[in-house]
Amino acid sequence: MSTRMFGENVKRNIDSRLLKGEGAFVDDIPLPDALHAAFARSPFARAKITSIDTTAAENHPGVVAVYTSDNIGPLDIEMPLLIPHESMKDARTQRPLAKDDVYYVGQTVAMVVAVDRYTAEDAASLIDIDYEPLDVEIDLEEAVKDGSPLVHDTHPNNIAADFVQVSGDPEKGFAEAEHVTRTRVQVDRSTAAAMECRAVAARFDPITGELVVWDGTQAPISVRGGLASILNLDEDKVRVIAPDVGGAFGQKVLLFYPDELLVPYAAINLGRPVKFIEDRRENFIGSSQERTQIHYIELHAKKTGEVVALKDFFYHDTGAFIPYGIAVAQVASTSIAGPYRIPNIHVHFQAVYTPTVQVTPYRGCGRPQSCFAIERAMDQLAQDLGLDRFEVRRRNLIGADEFPWVRDGLLFADGLRVNLDSGQYHKALDMAHEAIGASDFAERQKEARKEGKYLGLGLAFYVEGTGLGPYEGGHIKIHPITGKVYVNTGLTSQGQGHDTVFAQIAADQLGVAVEDVILTEGDTGAYDWGVATFASRAAVVSGNAIHKTALKVRKQVITAAANMLEADERDIELRDGAAWVTGTNRSAPLAAIATATNPLRYAFNEAAQAATQFAPASRHDGPPLDEGQHPGLEATDYFSPECATWAYGVHVAEVEVDITTCEVNIGKYVCIHDCGNMINPMIVDGQVMGGMAQGIGGALYERIEYQPDGNPANANFVDFLVPYATEIPDIQVEHLETPSPLNPLGVKGVGEAGCIAVGATIASGLKDALSPFGNENFHHTPITPSMIFEAIKQGVLSEKETS
Amino acid sequence: MKPIKAVVDEAKRAEPKTTVKMTVNGSEVERDVSARMLLSDFIRHELELTGTHVGCEHGICGACTIIIDGRAARSCLTFAIQADGADIRTIESVAGEDGELHPLQEAFRDNHALQCGYCTPGMIMNIISQLEAGEKRDMSDDDIREMLSGNLCRCTGYANIVKAVRSATSATKRS
């Protein structure tokens, strides 16, 4: 038998190309004669546009066109609201080019198309736009007060959405409680900061009427649908390709960014290819951000630490627009009870418009915030009740024999109820306890303090609903010439290694080498049914679709091979790229089988000639193709999950604070992680470690600094501090593999896992480390050296006073 | 939909140009460039060597790192005209002519030291230049992290890159 590829650390097919600089990112696609776009963007967070004069820009040498809301025809619209929800009224979305009003610094007002980007930028700066600035309020809690300046006149108190969800009987739970822990936590604005900024290029062929768009998007199929619809084009004449994409992390899934519509429009309009390559500053001011939430969470508990009810109210900053609906807030609200039984839950949020770039999911999508809220509250509860932090969690975790654990009344972002499907939460917590050496940590901490070293142990648990539907598809075809296996799915990849993990799944069923499975994704010309890459869903939804498809093709191969080799189907085994009769040396290569299953075949090659040596691939009387039979070895199937599958993990860290520099050194960081069965543990580890590095960024470094006037003061990599290798410690990842009962492969998603619990873990560790100085709880991330200084200041002073 | 304006007369955009000559990956190249053309754009769009990526254009991310006269440098912080007469190496020069990966590239693949691959060429060029410049080979992980600092990676969390450099340098030392 072949070695099973599922579960193996298979090296990635794509790497060689990327390592040699042969990747094909949008700006690498040769488009001779392409024009380049640049934007004039609002310098004000909120203003009326009183006039726009494009004359100087139009007359600038090298400029081909200047667009404003007045000359973009069908694009002078408010863009679609992607996910309507009852909690929103009259939800506001952005226009491709601002008309009369601007709502954030960076909003696109006019687009210049010129012979190169240099010239386009020159001309964009020549567009004369008069603004009448309006008052703004950036602070979330101020923005909701009566009398605060409004982002949209249509929305009093800037409330974009207001939603309550209830599970169990919260009032009963509150009444039963013997203790209440009340905590306010805050997470600040951040951004994905993928290494490649967004990019769009388009070419229109007036003869065939075909529009080809290269878009560094996570969702090419949806982009195509929207483009065809808004530009009134035949969907089959629009091809959207997401080529190699340099990281995305959620930011590249918004439908639509202005450029995604305007660039194809200009390409049609001007009859020449047009490119927009977003620069880093534009990415900071014009592309989606996330994170800001302020939670007021209450844990109503027994004296034993058993939490009988949870109440959470939170503000969610949605920016100036809410194109994605309440997705981020909804994920946060439905994840708020974490891995704990907590039978009674009342969670209420208000999404708030602020005059800032729109908020849409960024890796984690509300989970880091809700994890921060519940986990900081759990630490607080432990302290209030004098319990160990591990113990208070242990007393509340859902038991391994209690799954599935359904939270009736809480509907997840897929609109389906929260159903924690499987897990070994207690075991994971014990593993974390062991791995970090929690038993003797107090001793180590005590010894270290004698030497002036401040060690702390940080702990946080998270759960993550992954693998949201509604569906993905898989298409597999075995090529008659080469015998190679071609797999298509409707996703895109931005570094996750789909081409390898999906190949592993297909290879197992078809008995071929992983490198002989060739995945095509991100091209509507190749496959155009599906959703997109987001919400840690690729392995779960497309993975299972491809698995189901591979089973179908396997059956076709075995039937044909049995006929060709004149053997019983039960005696056929697939390995080494061929079908074998068990226990014999009789075999037929897949290429020959694929050739033989096509009634029309020319002897192009050896495989075709070889096919003639076998008996026919199918046996029936009548026409060459039997009724219902199709030529070749090929199938399509779909997977549509009944609901999300819930992965989880525990983070523990030993942190040390240098009280001179107020710097945090992460001495040891362990992640106990369970995403069900792992297809490729090497890639799983890579996803987790990368997510954790982003989590460390969010915990200690990364914050978009909006000034009171709404201008982001650090729209660059100088001051928005993405960590370098010197800031990220080695991370130890240990796995449990509790299969999901919700899909054939038993897998759960991993894409977002790493980042979720880091803020809570570091804060927990800092609280522990700095307890000699006072009672700072670190309920606000990112945690800066200045914040640490504030926490130790009192202690430093009292130390001095006593000396 | 008709074009709203006639396509521009190229001759009207007369940015003064200067001829630059340099050696790129062993070949002499000569082009007329505007003084303001960044070396990163020159390499990518004039020479069509698109393996050099552009991540920030202000010198922080390191994605555009190439080797100028034997030393790693940001191609986004250099004008093409400043490189007149220089010897330049880009990621396209690293693998063997037969396509065989350089030991460092091989180590990246073996250790899953890349995900999206966008930062990778700049990372590789920075490491190679420092190794060639005689950085010590028995580096601690902290030394390796120090060497890598200056190149942002948003996907991997760096640990596997550290492993790859460690394995590549010890492999080189053995040979």
Add this chain to the structure above:
Amino acid sequence: MKPSLFEYCAPGTIEEAISVLEADADAVVLAGGQSLIPAMNLRLANPAKLVDLRKIEGLSDIVNDEGVIRVGAMVRHRDLELNQDVFEANGLIREAERHVAHVPIRNRGTVVGSLCHADAAAEMPLVLLVCDGSVVATGPSGKREIAAADFFQFHMTTTREADEVITEARIPVLPDGAGYAFSEFARRRGDYAIAAVATIVECGEDGVISRCAIGACGIGERPLRLNEVELAIEGKSADSSGISAAADLSAEYVTAPDDMHATTAYRQHLLKGLVERALTAAVARARGEQS
């Protein structure tokens, strides 16, 4: 993010360069470009003309000339950092250079360019100040030497005239047996300092500190000598409590307002700690207790 249009020239002599600067008030000198070009890409700087020094001969020399290290205008940070003679003559330089951005930036950026850029948090202006160094400005009327103490005025402002080229930096070698140290804290490795401290101490046979030079950057609008700290150390045995007491005097030098990376109160705390660390390390070196 592409620079706006500019004229470019690369004169072959310093005289030509100066005459271009003299003729055009909007002309700007280009050396390594590692601070200027990012500012141009962001269109924060839009010079009408760049005068590239790269073709002028003799500007890339590092010479140890009778107790002064002379660093030409085109000497890259990395050259100075790795130069073994420089290291032996003034170890503070290498220790500070290691904090200047990252290797690929140090490979292109010039030491003199960094001095002229005069970022208030930059390392090399601080080194020049603490070493009592100077720069040589060459202009239409010849050369003049400007002491570091007179050169740095404000954040990104020096006393260089627009038609002058700083052709050389002069950094004195350290006295025999002097101890030195450079302590810095930045949010990320290679970032501009939140605060950094450079110090040179000399110690008599009796262990008493005979001379102390100490300065800091990142704390105000330019690098500063911490004179009160110097006075508090000189003539003392500089034990840990003495160093701590001296370090307490540093807080008053912090004038930087709260910014996104640090509050004033935190910077004061940090500076005191860095002063203690730097002095402790330098004194140990001066006493031969540490290499």
